[in-house]
Amino acid sequence: MAKSSVFSVCGMCTVRCPIKVYVENGQVSFIEGNPHVPAMRGAVCPRGAAGTALINDHERPQTPLIREGRRGEGKWRKATWDEAFDHVAKKLKSIKKKHGPQAIALSDRGGPFRDIHRAFLRGLGTPNYNNHDSSCARNVQHAALSLTGMGRKAVSYDFKNARHVVLQFRNIFEAINVQEVNNLMEAMENGCKLTVIDIRANISATKASRFLKIRPGTDYAFNLAVIHELLNKRLCDERFVDRHMAGVKELEQFVQPYTPEWAEAETGIEAAQLRQFVKELADAAPAVIWHPGWMAARYTDSFYICRSIYIINALLGAYGAKGGLPFVNKPGDVGRKGLKKFMDLYPKPEEKRADGVGWRYPQFEEGPGLAHLLYQAMESEDPYPVKAYIAYRHDPLMGYPEPERLKKMWEKLDLLVAVTFSWSDTAWHADVVLPLSPYLERESIIVTKNALKPNFFVRRRAVEPRYDTKADWEIVAGLAKRMGLKELVFDTVEDLWNFQLDGTGVTIADFDPKGIVGLADKPLYRDFEDIKFKTPSGKIEIISKNLEDNGLQSLKPYQSPKTPPQGQFRLTFGRCALHTQGHTVNNAMLSEQMPENVLWINQQAAAKLGIGNGDRVSVSQNGYAEEITAKVTEMIHPEAVFVIHGFGHKLPIESRAYGKGLADNKFMQGGLDLWDPAGGAIAYQEHFVEVKKAG
Numbered sequence: 080m081a082k083s084s085v086f087s088v089c090g091m092c093t094v095r096c097p098i099k100v101y102v103e104n105g106q107v108s109f110i111e112g113n114p115h116v117p118a119m120r121g122a123v124c125p126r127g128a129a130g131t132a133l134i135n136d137h138e139r140p141q142t143p144l145i146r147e148g149r150r151g152e153g154k155w156r157k158a159t160w161d162e163a164f165d166h167v168a169k170k171l172k173s174i175k176k177k178h179g180p181q182a183i184a185l186s187d188r189g190g191p192f193r194d195i196h197r198a199f200l201r202g203l204g205t206p207n208y209n210n211h212d213s214s215c216a217r218n219v220q221h222a223a224l225s226l227t228g229m230g231r232k233a234v235s236y237d238f239k240n241a242r243h244v245v246l247q248f249r250n251i252f253e254a255i256n257v258q259e260v261n262n263l264m265e266a267m268e269n270g271c272k273l274t275v276i277d278i279r280a281n282i283s284a285t286k287a288s289r290f291l292k293i294r295p296g297t298d299y300a301f302n303l304a305v306i307h308e309l310l311n312k313r314l315c316d317e318r319f320v321d322r323h324m325a326g327v328k329e330l331e332q333f334v335q336p337y338t339p340e341w342a343e344a345e346t347g348i349e350a351a352q353l354r355q356f357v358k359e360l361a362d363a364a365p366a367v368i369w370h371p372g373w374m375a376a377r378y379t380d381s382f383y384i385c386r387s388i389y390i391i392n393a394l395l396g397a398y399g400a401k402g403g404l405p406f407v408n409k410p411g412d413v414g415r416k417g418l419k420k421f422m423d424l425y426p427k428p429e430e431k432r433a434d435g436v437g438w439r440y441p442q443f444e445e446g447p448g449l450a451h452l453l454y455q456a457m458e459s460e461d462p463y464p465v466k467a468y469i470a471y472r473h474d475p476l477m478g479y480p481e482p483e484r485l486k487k488m489w490e491k492l493d494l495l496v497a498v499t500f501s502w503s504d505t506a507w508h509a510d511v512v513l514p515l516s517p518y519l520e521r522e523s524i525i526v527t528k529n530a531l532k533p534n535f536f537v538r539r540r541a542v543e544p545r546y547d548t549k550a551d552w553e554i555v556a557g558l559a560k561r562m563g564l565k566e567l568v569f570d571t572v573e574d575l576w577n578f579q580l581d582g583t584g585v586t587i588a589d590f591d592p593k594g595i596v597g598l599a600d601k602p603l604y605r606d607f608e609d610i611k612f613k614t615p616s617g618k619i620e621i622i623s624k625n626l627e628d629n630g631l632q633s634l635k636p637y638q639s640p641k642t643p644p645q646g647q648f649r650l651t652f653g654r655c656a657l658h659t660q661g662h663t664v665n666n667a668m669l670s671e672q673m674p675e676n677v678l679w680i681n682q683q684a685a686a687k688l689g690i691g692n693g694d695r696v697s698v699s700q701n702g703y704a705e706e707i708t709a710k711v712t713e714m715i716h717p718e719a720v721f722v723i724h725g726f727g728h729k730l731p732i733e734s735r736a737y738g739k740g741l742a743d744n745k746f747m748q749g750g751l752d753l754w755d756p757a758g759g760a761i762a763y764q765e766h767f768v769e770v771k772k773a774g
């Protein structure tokens with residue numbers, strides 16, 4: 080029996096854990112966490128273990144497909160790769176000739192593999208790169224930039240050495256990052272406290288030393304009161320504040336009305352509890368992490384919630400601290416040379432972005448832009464027509480509100496291409512489907528992990544593709560060749576990797592022993608004295624010139640959220656450890672474990688409506704309704720209902736997911752227009768639904 084193993088990178092969620100894959104007779108027999116990465120402890124999460132079900136799944140696109148019927152009708156013609164590439168390239172060329180290169184847009188899921196996608200767009204001459212971030216972490220990113228001049232990934236979270244961790248927009252034991260979970264569990268075994276602030280008792284809350292069930296939409300009130308308590312009781316890290324913060328006097332004045340007693344009336348969390356919590360935080364400082372979250376596209380004030388979180392971390396001196404938020408190191412910080420970037424092969428296009436970021440909205444960084452505004456530009460043709468859209472491993476029809484309205488916005492597109500390894504609503508609606516090989520069947524470009532100990536890592540192919548699918552770099556090369564971008568056409572993946580590694584002193588063979596190449600011997604914590612933020616003053620600036628110059632407030636007064644009308648609830652959603660949004664719900668192993676979502680509803684609220692645990696209920700909004708099973712529990716705030724996101728698939732081709740559960744994004748009328756002008760992200764949790772017993 081032929082046995083082998085290969086180091087690779089998991090692709091079942093965006094964390095991209097390092098893994099080791101065992102292969103027997105050309106089949107994947109086992110997947111484990113890379114044993115050379117200590118924090119993996121050899122583990123993968125349930126989704127990581129279900130990678131084999133993904134490659135064995137015949138309900139995924141198996142060949143390139145070109146649409147024959149109407150969009151979304153599901154009539155396809157199988158095509159060879161040459162046919163599909165020729166078809167897409169011909170359309171792109173004609174659109175470019177008629178409307179200019181800016182008429183081409185692409186969105187992906189962001190992350191470290193995007194360099195080659197962005198290079199492709201730059202080569203074509205279009206500025207219209209977007210990713211899903213306006214439905215996820217844009218508020219966090221802009222909050223970090225507004226205070227420190229540095230993005231959210233400039234710091235890491237030193238869970239292993241933390242003494243108190245606070246999770247507010249982060250559910251670490253369900254939206255899993257294996258290394259972070261292992262490090263946090265180790266810290267908790269050593270006495271680290273965990274506080275969870277949420278509208279419901281999620282799995283993280285069940286492991287916490289303190290769970291604060293907060294009224295939905297009032298997180299900002301709670302955080303302002305925490306800042307009030309820290310400043311009024313002089314519980315801050317004075318040395319850090321004096322040396323590294325500007326505008327603290329203005330902050331102190333601003334938070335004066337926001338006392339713990341005031342916050343209690345808003346949030347439902349007792350003032351005494353808040354005071355005790357703040358005292359414990361100060362006792363543990365600076366080894367404190369108040370995580371600013373990933374998915375902070377929730378409320379209309381989420382940007383300010385994220386800002387308040389960063390401010391609290393700073394007041395506690397956690398920035399740069401061991402056990403807090405130490406700065407990550409890039410290769411250059413440890414005396415090494417970084418990878419060569421594909422993007423640098425081409426100049427930055429000069430045309431303004433279709434989504435208005437950087438000119439109509441100068442407050443935002445360009446980066447991944449704001450995809451919801453790109454879609455609006457597709458409809459309005461303002462500032463110019465966008466006629467081709469490539470959704471690259473991105474499913475906006477499941478990820479953004481108002482999918483039917485989105486389809487209308489896309490009606491003016493002459494070309495809609497989906498690159499995907501699984502079916503999605505967006506792929507089903509596309510003109511052309513280019514099937515990506517699942518991660519166990521493909522290689523990816525080498526990427527850099529900036530960290531306390533930075534490293535390079537690479538995804539290697541564990542088994543050959545079972546169907547007629549291709550790797551990311553092969554798809555880009557196939558299109559690039561036809562579009563005249565010869566710099567992105569690599570004959571072999573080794574040629575591509577050698578291009579990236581040129582000048583780094585690292586070779587591909589260096590990845591063989593461990594799967595990753597470390598660039599430093601030990602974690603490097605920057606000295607307190609060396610900390611310099613990328614703001615004009617070099618300090619964390621509470622008063623942001625960028626915000627103020629653009630008519631936005633640095634210190635925004637709190638506004639109480641709306642209370643749902645009688646019989647209605649605020650619709651909230653989140654993650655679980657068994658699924659990654661919509662793209663795993665048809666996975667044979669995972670759908671067996673969790674075939675559908677249920678509606679969490681508060682016990683007293685349900686009793687008033689005559690709803691019992693396990694009853695079928697009808698959820699509706701403005702005439703649209705779906706049915707779902709109720710989970711009646713004390714563990715959720717009475718103003719909210721909650722579902723796991725990603726369910727409610729209606730594609731006939733997905734037999735396991737078809738018709739199971741509820742799709743939350745269909746209950747957000749007007750949601751594409753409801754976004755935060757300061758943070759840029761969609762405000763997903765500002766919608767109310769009516770709930771009734773079905774039947």
Ligand code: SF4
Nearest residue numbers: 089092095096124127
């Ligand atoms: S957290 Fe789980 S699914 Fe995500 S990359 Fe790691 S093992 Fe894979």
